[in-house]
Structure formats: structure tokens, C-alpha cells
Amino acid sequence: MGKSRGKSSPVPALAAAVHAAARSAKFVVDGALPAADPGLVVEGIGPVPVPLRRGAAKALVAACHAAPYGKGTQTLVDDRVRKTFELDPAQFSLGAGWTAAVADATRTAAQALGLPADRLEARLYKLLVYEKGGFFLPHRDSEKHDRMVASLIAVLPNPFEGGTLVVRHGPAEEKIPFRDAASGTGAWFAAFYADCEHEVARVTAGVRIALAYNLVLAPGAAVRPATPAAPADALVEAIGSWVARHPTKPLVFALDHHYTQRGLSLDLLKGADRTLAAGVAAAAGHAGCLVHLAQVSRHLTNSAFDEYDRYGYGDRRTRLQGGQQIRVGEEIEDELYAEEWADLDGKKQSWGAVALDSVAVVSATPLDDWKPTAEEYEGYTGNAGNTLDRWYHRSAVVVWPRDRHYDVVTRGHAAACVPQFRSMVKGLSKTPKAKRDAARGECLRFARALVANWPHRYAHFREGTSPCDQFPAALLALHDRDAVAAFLTVLAERDEATPLKTFVAAACREFGWDAFERELKLLISPRADQYGHRRDLAPRDLEWLAEVCGETTHDPEWRLLVGELCRVAVGRFCERDARPRWGRDCTTATAAEKSLPDLLRALAAAGRDDDFARVIRYVRESPSDFTLDYGQVPALKELVPWSRERFGSVYPPLRAWLDAVRAELERATAAEPTPPADWARPATVECRCNFCTQLNTFLADPAAGVGRIPAGEDSRRHVIQQVERHRSDVTHRLERTGRPYTLVLTKTTGSYDRAVQRYKTDCRLLRELPSAP
Ligand SMILES: O=C(O)CCC(=O)C(=O)O
Ligand SMILES: [Fe+2]
Structure with missing residues (x-):
């Protein structure tokens, strides 16, 4: 994450273009509505001519209910936030002339806001009545329809004072007093983008009656709005030179308006954003780039000091935050990333967060002047200094070279890309022959990028599944030896969880038993953790080893391979750990206990009698690592029937082990423990104080x-x-x-109780032990 402070944009031409576009954009438009009489008829009252006659206001308000406001997913009524009465559209009707006039105003609004007039539709939402004292605090309208882009308010001619609508967009603000409506001479409308903050000032006299409409964009024939026939050369050049220098640093054009996830589509962009995005899209295409839309987040952490704290140093600034004075100190962390991706047609893209570099952000408002969406100040906690966390959110158009696409999208979160990779691979079978090679090449590029950005996965975190688990099967379907080898190499480096049970054997069958010997040995060869302690063999690796060894083939290459792999695996399994062992809590099997049957199955199947005997010796010599309860007896229960099925008899070294365990259990259960006859107890404390x-x-x-x-x-x-x-x-x-x-x-009687428990367990284990005729 780079720092942008003090640096100018790397692409000045782009910044200038963005500035110009932002300045020329309108976010609110207003004007007179020609129809004087709306033809309002209210359920339970009848026709309500405006301006209202004497007494009509009271009757109208009586028919209404208090208007709620939206807070998160809730709607609440609170007259400290909003003091308005409203009617739902089912409770009133309007004349045809009025509706036609609103349609006209909608077209005017579309043109002024830069939306396609033929597709913008006004949908009646509410009738609003503000009596003296009515108001609505600053808010943003929620998007009530999938494609709602703006709101239109038509105020009816009925005398009132105050009630000005104030609409804000970034630093800009416009006031709309609804002049003719307030004087009672004619209706007046205002339309503004739905994400603009707005408020209704208090009505100080009279009654303000308004009709609220949602402006919804009908889905169109994917017309790229305002796409210049030839993109601005300067823009093509600027994008081209950026990507040539920074091919994997996405170029980010911050949008001015805020968009919800469903609003991220070129078609639904607002005002200057539309022009900008269309221009960038055209230019990027010429520069060999792909263009996507995303939500950009910045998370900034600074040290911070309370006013009275005099130990601060670094960049001293005073900020007001929830009324509190604090000084912002040096930067601790600055994270910038984009997520929730969509293509220009609004189609969601499944890849995850992609890290961005702040020098690659082109924004009309410089990055450092963005307004935080959330702030959190944590005072002194004793173990860490005070910190100020700030989050910033913007929607953006993001550009990168087409030929680096997979590198870019897999870099942040490879796992999130696996489903897309799989569906691409699946699609291959349906791709016409002529195009299949190209499509397969595309899949291979994707696979290589995924492998290069493969995540770290540890055996003991293997709870639940990950999309990564599905990758090996899809990779096999590409039939590419080098891709398989690269994948195995990366797994040896950072992944001991992704299951390979059928993958390894299948890959060897396809490319030969000698094709991956080096990579497979690497996967199981000894390694240490960050403290220099040896790491156990991952159960995952014994699982595929057992499969490979279980193959029935006379291929001499196979024999060589399994010989080598067994030798390495046994060497690692039987390696003593230098670190001291603490008493283990004996209620679940350890990783070594769990993978014991797989290892032994591999050795037996490969005919490695000596290795088998060596492992058993090791197990018998480490009874606290390989308990009877969780290690030895369960393994015998699994292996004896397996051996009978595979060899028609119990494999002799297995038989020897079974006999030893049985003898041990028989000794342990020969006599039941006897309760203590008096108060004497084992006096085993070694300290002599x-x-x-x-x-x-x-x-x-x-x-x-x-x-x-x-x-x-x-x-x-x-x-x-x-x-x-x-x-x-x-x-x-x-x-x-x-x-x-x-x-x-x-x-x-603690030790006696434990002896009884042990006795009972041993009796059970003895009963469960497989019989060996
Ligand atoms: O009455 C107005 O001018 C605006 C009302 C409004 O903002 C709303 O209903 O969300
Ligand atoms: Fe509103």
C-alpha cells in the first residue's frame, strides 16, 4: 500500500479530465411543472383541489399517517428526524394531465442529469404533507427498485414558507425553495440522484404538499451511454503508458456518486460518472485493457493523542470527531483495496478483494481529502497506544491490461477465483473445436495465475472446506504436465490441506509414474516450522500416498516411485522430535495417530515389509504419542479387514502388531483393580522440602x-x-x-477411580480388537 500524500497523480492528463467532467456535472435539476391542477382525489375524502380550501388541510392530515424514515434495514417513525405526514399511492389518485406533466418533467430531468430520457420512468411513491413545523433531516433515499437512480419531488401549489429542499453532492450544495409552489401559483419539481444527501428545512407557515416519485431506469439494449466514437487520444495514451509501466497495478478512477452493489453497471452510473466511465471504457479498450466496476475501501490507521496528552509527535493535526479534539499522529497502516466486482454490464464477478496502490488512484477529490464513512478512536488501553481508525468508501472504474487479467484478480484472494476457473474449465467441453485451443490456453493462464498466488493452508486449520479443494480436479481436466508440476511445487511450499487423494494417482497415470517424482518427494520431505521444530507429515499427504501405493500395476516406474516415496515418508514419520513433549490431553487422535493407517496401508500395498516393521517399532516405542485408545486399536480395526480384502489374509507384520497389542491388553485386564483397604495412598511426591x-x-x-x-x-x-x-x-x-x-x-479414591476407568477401557479395546484366525 503506497502513500499518496504530497504526490500528484501519476497521470495528470487523467486527473484533469476527471476534474473537468466533475465540474460540468449536474446532480439536481428543478423547474416549473405546467399542469396547475393535479386532480388529487383522496380515499375517504374525495377530490382535494389545491390550493387547499379552508379546513381541507385538517381533513387531509387526518387521512394520513406519520411518515417513517429508513435506518439501515429498518423503517422508524421519529419526529426528531422527520416530521411529515404521508399517504401511500393506493390511498389517492391523480389526474391524467398531471401524470403527463410529470412524465415531461422526467424527460427534462433525464437530460439535465445525463440519463437516457427514453428509459427513465417516474414511479409514484408517496404523497407528503408538511404542516407548520414539518421537516426532514439530512438523509439519502434508499433504492426502492433495482434500477432506481434518482428521486423526483413535485410540490403542489399551496402557500407555505420555509420547507426548502437542500441537496448535496460532495462539497457542492443546492437549495430549492419550490418558488411557484410556495406562492401557490404553480407546481414545481426537483429531481436529484438517489445517493445525494438531502434535507427539507422546517416549514414555518402554511402547508407544503409534495408528491414523491422514484426515477427508475428501464433496462435498455445495453447502449453504452455517451460512448465517444473515437476515444480521446490523450486518454488512450495516458492509460497505455501507465499500464506499460505498471502492468499489475490496477488504475483506479474514483466515481463521484455512491453506488450500491446493484447500481454498479455502466448503464446505471450517474451524471459525470457516466461520461467518465464511458470515456475510460472506450480508451481502455484501445489500450488493450479490461474495465471493471468495484467498491474501493481505504482503511487508515494513525496513532492519535487526546488533547491533554503531551507526548505526541509526528504529524500533528487537530481533528474534531464526535465533538472530541484529538491530534492525529503518524500513520500506522494504510490499506487500499477494491472488492464487489462487476463488469460494465453489471454482471457480478466472483473474484475477491484486490489490493490497490494509492498512486494509481485518479480522483476529482484527492484521496487524502476523501470524507471518512466511519471513524473509530481507541483511547489508551495499556498495551497499545491510542489509535484512530478511519474507513473510506468509493465506487470506482478499474482498469488493467487484458493480458495481465488473471494475475491481477488472483493476487488478492485466489480461493475466491477458483469457482470461476472451474466453470471456465467446464465450459471447454461445450466450446466448438475451432475455439477450444484458445479457450484452453485461457484456462491455463488462469491456472498458472492461481498457482502463483496460491494461499497458505495449514493442516490443523483444515476445518470446513475451501473453494481451493475443487481446484485439483479442474486442473487435471486441462491435461497439462507443467501446470500440474507447478501446482505440486507450490503445495510443497505453502499448502498442506488441499486434498489430493485421487489427484496425484490420476496425474501419474496420465503423465507417467516418473513424471512428478521430484515434486512428490518435495511434498513429503522433512521440514521445520518457523521455530525450527519438525512438522508432522500432513494427513493429506499420507492420503494420496496410500492411493498411489494402492495402484495395481506392474509398471517398473511405479515400483521405483513408490519405493522412493515410502522411504522418504517413513524417514520423516519416524523422526524423533527434539522438543519436549508435554502431557497430552487424551480425548482425540493426534494428526500422527490419524494418519497412521494411511501410512501403513501404503507400505503394505507397496510391499515395503521392512519399512512397515520400522513404523510399528516406532509406534510401540512411543506409547504416549500413539495411544492404544486413539492410535493403535483404531488403526488395527481399520487395517486388519483391509488387509484381508486386499491380500486374502492378514499381512504378517500387521499380524505381529495385532498380537502384541492383544497381549498388552490381556495383561492389563488380567485382574480388576481393587479398592484401597485403608487410607494409605501412593506417596509419590518427589520434592524433599x-x-x-x-x-x-x-x-x-x-x-x-x-x-x-x-x-x-x-x-x-x-x-x-x-x-x-x-x-x-x-x-x-x-x-x-x-x-x-x-x-x-x-x-x-482418585487413583483407584482412574484405574477402574482404565481397566474398563482396556476391556472394551480388547473386545473391539479384530480377531485373527
Ligand atoms: O419533501 C421533499 O422535498 C423531500 C422528501 C424526501 O426527501 C423523502 O421523502 O425522502
Ligand atoms: Fe428523501
């Missing part, structure tokens, strides 16, 4: 059920630690009398 000696004496004492050790706080804590470490059969509590306090220990 005065307090631990008292503890051991008490534990060994067959006559004492409760023991008391007076001790200071540190010594008490030490004794409790020892009790916990040795799992001694006592509970403890503190007696807060005397000096020092006394640690009171009460004996339990």
Missing part, C-alpha cells in the same frame, strides 16, 4: 483421612502444585485461622 515431606507422610499413613499442613502462601501454592503434578489422591481447602493459615487435605 519440609512441606512435601509432610505431604508424603500423610499420603502413606493408613490411618489418616484428613491432614493439616500449616504453611505460608508460597509454600501452600508449592504443595498444591505438587499434588496436581503427581495427581495425588487428595482434595484441598484453606482454613483461614491462626498464623500461618492451614492447608487442609482430604483423601480421595
Whole structure:
């Protein structure tokens, strides 16, 4: 993320063009409406001529309900925000002459705002009545229709004072007093883009009656509005020279209006944005570039200081934020990215966020003068200084070279691009023969970009699935050896989660058993984590290894390959870890326990008897890493039937292991544990301090059920630690009398209870053990 501060735009010609377009644009238009009498008829009242006759205002208001306003997804009534009465269109009707006049005004508005007049339609939304004191605070209209682009307000001729409509767009502001309507002589309309902030000032006298319309753009025959026949040469040149220098830095043209996701389509752009986007689109096409629309976000984090804090340094500025004075200090982070992509026709693009460089942003309002959409100031928290977070959002037209398209879109979030890649590959089969090679080349470019930008994935985070999981199968469908090799190489570098169960064997079958030996060995060869500790083999890798070894073929290349792979895998699996092992919480299988059956299956299938025996020896020598409960017995339960099916008998080294486990379980279950006959308990505490000696004496004492050790706080804590470490059969509590306090220990049958549990588990494991005739 670059910094833009103090730097001028890299493309001055572009900036100038953008400035000019922004200045000439109108965002609100107003004028007289020819029809004097709207022909208003209200349900429950009948005809209501305007200007209102005496008493008519009261009756009209009585027929209305209080108008709500939108807040997020809610609509609320609050007369501190909006004091207006309204009628829904079902409750009143208007004359034909009036409706024709509004249609005329809509055409006028379309022209002034730069929208296609033949496709802009006014849809009646509400009748609004403002009595004296009525108003509406600044707000933006929500888009009530998919293609709503603007609002039109027609105020009827009925005398009132105040009630001015104020419409803002960026730094610009326009006031519309609805002159003729306020004097009661004629109707008056105003139309403005829906994203413009606007408000209705308080009505100070009289009654202001308005009709609100939504201006909706009918879908057209994808006409590119105002597309210049020949794009401005300067623009083509400026874009061309930018992309030549920065082929993977998207060029960003910030739009002036705000667009919702469904409004991101060239057709629905407003005013100057339309002209700008159409101009850029034409020029970019000539410069060999693609053009998309997106939402741009900037997240800026600065250090910040409260007013009274005198330790600030760096760029000192004072800002008012929610009334609070703070000084903004140096920049900590500046993130700029675009997401929610659409093409010019409004078709959503599924790729994710793409990082942008602020020097590549062309904006009528310089990046640093954007108004934040949200701010968050975090005061001093003790472990971090104060920070000010600010978020900025703008819609934009984004340009990059056509031939770098895949690089650009996969760079931010490759996983998000995988579904699009898959559907492109799927489409190949339906592509006419003549075009298939070109289409396949396109898919391969996409695949290479995905591989180059492949995400880091770790085995232990493998919860749920990722679109990445679907990539290998699609890649295979491209039948390209080099692409497969590149993918395997990247996986060895940064991904131990994407499943390859069928992928590796299928790729080898297609390209030969010697085609990927180097890459596959790399995938399973030993490696260390960032602390230099060895990393376990990923279960994913044992899964494909078992598949490859399970092939039935007499190909000598296959034999060579599986021999090499088994040798590397066993070497890594049986490597002792230098790091100390802490007691493990034994309620789930570890990764090594889970992948044990796959490794053994691979070795048995490949006929690697010695390797098999070596792994079993390793397992038997590491009973706390390969428990009976979660490691050995489950593996035997899986492998014995598998072996019978594959070889018609139990593979001898497997048989030997099964016998050893059975003998161990038989020994363990030969006699049921007996409950303690008196209070004597294992006195196994190794510490020889005065307090631990008292503890051991008490534990060994067959006559004492409760023991008391007076001790200071540190010594008490030490004794409790020892009790916990040795799992001694006592509970403890503190007696807060005397000096020092006394640690009171009460004996339990804890170790006996555990022995019973162990006994029961061993009986169950013995029962579950597969029989070997
Ligand atoms: O009454 C007006 O002039 C504007 C009303 C308005 O902004 C609205 O209904 O959203
Ligand atoms: Fe409004």
C-alpha cells in the first residue's frame, strides 16, 4: 500500500479530465411543472383541489399517517428526524394531465442529469404533507427498485414558507425553495440522484404538499451511454503508458456518486460518472485493457493523542470527531483495496478483494481529502497506544491490461477465483473445436495465475472446506504436465490441506509414474516450522500416498516411485522430535495417530515389509504419542479387514502388531483393580522440602483421612502444585485461622477411580480388537 500524500497523480492528463467532467456535472435539476391542477382525489375524502380550501388541510392530515424514515434495514417513525405526514399511492389518485406533466418533467430531468430520457420512468411513491413545523433531516433515499437512480419531488401549489429542499453532492450544495409552489401559483419539481444527501428545512407557515416519485431506469439494449466514437487520444495514451509501466497495478478512477452493489453497471452510473466511465471504457479498450466496476475501501490507521496528552509527535493535526479534539499522529497502516466486482454490464464477478496502490488512484477529490464513512478512536488501553481508525468508501472504474487479467484478480484472494476457473474449465467441453485451443490456453493462464498466488493452508486449520479443494480436479481436466508440476511445487511450499487423494494417482497415470517424482518427494520431505521444530507429515499427504501405493500395476516406474516415496515418508514419520513433549490431553487422535493407517496401508500395498516393521517399532516405542485408545486399536480395526480384502489374509507384520497389542491388553485386564483397604495412598511426591515431606507422610499413613499442613502462601501454592503434578489422591481447602493459615487435605479414591476407568477401557479395546484366525 503506497502513500499518496504530497504526490500528484501519476497521470495528470487523467486527473484533469476527471476534474473537468466533475465540474460540468449536474446532480439536481428543478423547474416549473405546467399542469396547475393535479386532480388529487383522496380515499375517504374525495377530490382535494389545491390550493387547499379552508379546513381541507385538517381533513387531509387526518387521512394520513406519520411518515417513517429508513435506518439501515429498518423503517422508524421519529419526529426528531422527520416530521411529515404521508399517504401511500393506493390511498389517492391523480389526474391524467398531471401524470403527463410529470412524465415531461422526467424527460427534462433525464437530460439535465445525463440519463437516457427514453428509459427513465417516474414511479409514484408517496404523497407528503408538511404542516407548520414539518421537516426532514439530512438523509439519502434508499433504492426502492433495482434500477432506481434518482428521486423526483413535485410540490403542489399551496402557500407555505420555509420547507426548502437542500441537496448535496460532495462539497457542492443546492437549495430549492419550490418558488411557484410556495406562492401557490404553480407546481414545481426537483429531481436529484438517489445517493445525494438531502434535507427539507422546517416549514414555518402554511402547508407544503409534495408528491414523491422514484426515477427508475428501464433496462435498455445495453447502449453504452455517451460512448465517444473515437476515444480521446490523450486518454488512450495516458492509460497505455501507465499500464506499460505498471502492468499489475490496477488504475483506479474514483466515481463521484455512491453506488450500491446493484447500481454498479455502466448503464446505471450517474451524471459525470457516466461520461467518465464511458470515456475510460472506450480508451481502455484501445489500450488493450479490461474495465471493471468495484467498491474501493481505504482503511487508515494513525496513532492519535487526546488533547491533554503531551507526548505526541509526528504529524500533528487537530481533528474534531464526535465533538472530541484529538491530534492525529503518524500513520500506522494504510490499506487500499477494491472488492464487489462487476463488469460494465453489471454482471457480478466472483473474484475477491484486490489490493490497490494509492498512486494509481485518479480522483476529482484527492484521496487524502476523501470524507471518512466511519471513524473509530481507541483511547489508551495499556498495551497499545491510542489509535484512530478511519474507513473510506468509493465506487470506482478499474482498469488493467487484458493480458495481465488473471494475475491481477488472483493476487488478492485466489480461493475466491477458483469457482470461476472451474466453470471456465467446464465450459471447454461445450466450446466448438475451432475455439477450444484458445479457450484452453485461457484456462491455463488462469491456472498458472492461481498457482502463483496460491494461499497458505495449514493442516490443523483444515476445518470446513475451501473453494481451493475443487481446484485439483479442474486442473487435471486441462491435461497439462507443467501446470500440474507447478501446482505440486507450490503445495510443497505453502499448502498442506488441499486434498489430493485421487489427484496425484490420476496425474501419474496420465503423465507417467516418473513424471512428478521430484515434486512428490518435495511434498513429503522433512521440514521445520518457523521455530525450527519438525512438522508432522500432513494427513493429506499420507492420503494420496496410500492411493498411489494402492495402484495395481506392474509398471517398473511405479515400483521405483513408490519405493522412493515410502522411504522418504517413513524417514520423516519416524523422526524423533527434539522438543519436549508435554502431557497430552487424551480425548482425540493426534494428526500422527490419524494418519497412521494411511501410512501403513501404503507400505503394505507397496510391499515395503521392512519399512512397515520400522513404523510399528516406532509406534510401540512411543506409547504416549500413539495411544492404544486413539492410535493403535483404531488403526488395527481399520487395517486388519483391509488387509484381508486386499491380500486374502492378514499381512504378517500387521499380524505381529495385532498380537502384541492383544497381549498388552490381556495383561492389563488380567485382574480388576481393587479398592484401597485403608487410607494409605501412593506417596509419590518427589520434592524433599519440609512441606512435601509432610505431604508424603500423610499420603502413606493408613490411618489418616484428613491432614493439616500449616504453611505460608508460597509454600501452600508449592504443595498444591505438587499434588496436581503427581495427581495425588487428595482434595484441598484453606482454613483461614491462626498464623500461618492451614492447608487442609482430604483423601480421595482418585487413583483407584482412574484405574477402574482404565481397566474398563482396556476391556472394551480388547473386545473391539479384530480377531485373527
Ligand atoms: O419533501 C421533499 O422535498 C423531500 C422528501 C424526501 O426527501 C423523502 O421523502 O425522502
Ligand atoms: Fe428523501
